[in-house]
Amino acid sequence: MTLRRFLLVLAAALFSGTAIAQQNTVILPILATAPELHEGIWLNTTTPLKLATLRGNVVLLEMWTFGCINCIRTLPYVSGWHETYAEDGLVVIGNHYPEFGYEADLNNLRDAVGRLEVAYPILQDNDRETWSAYQNRYWPTIYLIDKWGNIRYKHIGEGAYATTEKAIQTLLAEPYTPPQHDATSTEIPALAGLTPTEPLNVRSGPSTNFEIIGRIFPNEAYYILSENNRWYQILFGDATAYVSGDYVILSSDLDEDS
Numbered sequence: 001m002t003l004r005r006f007l008l009v010l011a012a013a014l015f016s017g018t019a020i021a022q023q024n025t026v027i028l029p030i031l032a033t034a035p036e037l038h039e040g041i042w043l044n045t046t047t048p049l050k051l052a053t054l055r056g057n058v059v060l061l062e063m064w065t066f067g068c069i070n071c072i073r074t075l076p077y078v079s080g081w082h083e084t085y086a087e088d089g090l091v092v093i094g095n096h097y098p099e100f101g102y103e104a105d106l107n108n109l110r111d112a113v114g115r116l117e118v119a120y121p122i123l124q125d126n127d128r129e130t131w132s133a134y135q136n137r138y139w140p141t142i143y144l145i146d147k148w149g150n151i152r153y154k155h156i157g158e159g160a161y162a163t164t165e166k167a168i169q170t171l172l173a174e175p176y177t178p179p180q181h182d183a184t185s186t187e188i189p190a191l192a193g194l195t196p197t198e199p200l201n202v203r204s205g206p207s208t209n210f211e212i213i214g215r216i217f218p219n220e221a222y223y224i225l226s227e228n229n230r231w232y233q234i235l236f237g238d239a240t241a242y243v244s245g246d247y248v249i250l251s252s253d254l255d256e257d258s
Helices: 003-023 069-088 106-115 129-133 161-173 251-257
Strands: 058-064 090-096 122-124 141-145 150-156 193-196 200-203 212-216 220-228 231-236 239-244 248-250
Touching: 058 069, 058 161, 069 090, 069 161, 106 122, 141 161, 150 161, 193 251, 212 231, 212 239, 248 251
Parallel strands: 058 090, 090 122
Antiparallel strands: 058 141, 141 150, 193 220, 193 248, 200 212, 200 239, 220 231, 231 239
């Protein structure tokens, strides 16, 4: 082999390797700062989640509703990523904004989450608060939020599963250094939360003398609005709702135990 031919072969090999490396690299520019999640009812978690407390994690946020066939078809992939990458720092959240009235019913949502075997946290968004904050228009839509709280990837509809997974891997691989605490910051503290230790009646007032208006269950999280003699007023749709403090664990207590 002549020197010229050797150099041509070497150059072709180097070009081929560079092309392959480029194919395996995902460029993910910052699209926007991710809006904070609204304060609503959570399923599949004992504490309400906030993006501000998830810094250092990659968040997959999916806008979905259980009556949407396109959403249902994405669930095996989203659930698979939850199972595969949770230990690496991926937090999957399903923001459930209903298209039809029956999807807004909390019991129907609970049944659907169980039937569809969804194991990751679900935020009920009946008033389209988080949906609107993201200026979202379609079910399903997936957002990937990086460790600093920036939206780095968005996909509308089904498909692009390999591309989405590669984006997840890319964001998880990024190094993260927690920012220095700013003593002058004036962040508004989030509402406290609670989770019941057993199925628990929800009442219209702060005692057993009031009407039962619903039930809440373990592995669900609710925001506390006020406290009255060990009865907690909780965020429970549009209702004025209270639960007994004798059968709940506060999110602050769970944080101390973790």
